[in-house]
Amino acid sequence: MPVVVTAEYVVTGTRCSPSRRRRLAGFGRQRLSGCGQTRRGLLADPQWQPARTRARPTGGSFVLTKVFPIKLKPGKQADAEAVVGAFSPEGPQQEPGTLSFRVYRDPANADYLLFVEHFVDQEAYDAHTGSAAYKEFVAGQFAELIVEFVEIDHELVVGI
Template identity: 60%
Template sequence: MLAKLFPFPLRPGTQAEAERLARQFACAGPAREDGTQSFRIYRDPARPDYLLFVGHFADHAAYDRHTRSAAYQHLMAGKFADLILEFVEIDHELVVSH
């Protein structure tokens, strides 16, 4: 399993719009993709204009399919990308689960 973390600092005042796009994307993309095992988006109540995306994918091929999807291209690489200050992608591989 491949875990991807994306900490997104957002442009000031864009939290509500970013959350709206993120919800739309989660339903249109990850919820319908084979190989996307979970996809979660978190807000930090103490830090405005920030979101954390956490995705679990079967493997790198599943993640590649995810990023090539129409929903990803339109909403994440398109509209959402205009709201973020920095793009950081962090890979993790599962060691232990219970």
């Protein structure tokens, strides 16, 4: 499923003409200062509403979020990062239902990675975990490097 990124840029009141607001609608906050106010003035104006951008799958606003804290075997951080680096272009970057695939390291905690993944729906996640790349890299090579992992589903509460 394709992802639609929508953006709303709203200036209320009469400071800008309607045609000026339409021309500025395609630009971020920094361009809204062209209505004769500085950014500071716009932000202080109670009638000005900040830009809101949200990514959502077409047909609804549901996004499946998976978070995996992963404890690695001692001394396997570099190996794990290499496997993840090889997996990303072969798996998630090729999957239309994968909205984002991010892997974080904790500089204060050796042998640990945190995966944060977003999918358009459960079917997209199932396709991700059923792919040949997932089986080769994650279920195969990466599984050899971990002590444990926890799969945690999350629901978005606030987003900007």
